[in-house]
Amino acid sequence: MNIKEELTKRIGQKSPRPCPECGAALRYRQNHENMTFFLGCGRYPDCRHTEEIPESLKMTLLGQKGLFNEVIP
Numbered sequence: 001m002n003i004k005e006e007l008t009k010r011i012g013q014k015s016p017r018p019c020p021e022c023g024a025a026l027r028y029r030q031n032h033e034n035m036t037f038f039l040g041c042g043r044y045p046d047c048r049h050t051e052e053i054p055e056s057l058k059m060t061l062l063g064q065k066g067l068f069n070e071v072i073p
Contacts, residue, residue: 006061007037007053015039015057022047 007028014025019041026039029050041047 003058003062004037007058010061011037014042015053017057019043019047019049021049026051028053 008030010028011030013028015028017026017039018024019026022041022043024041024043024047026049027042028037029040030037037053039051039053041049
């Protein structure tokens with residue numbers, strides 16, 4: 001499985017990272033204009049924090065050990 005397939009499968013699900021602005025779970029999202037993936041706050045629209053998906057998290061989603069050996073359920 002490649003990263004695009006894995007991220008597509010997880011759209012809307014919680015990521016292991018909390019929102020740095022409000023503490024809610026960041027969720028996997030996809031930009032419908034350019035089809036890129038990102039993390040967005042689960043409290044949207046009250047909190048509008050977004051960030052790129054870190055490479056270490058992408059590696060973990062593919063079953064590879066990242067720098068910090070994160071575990072993704």
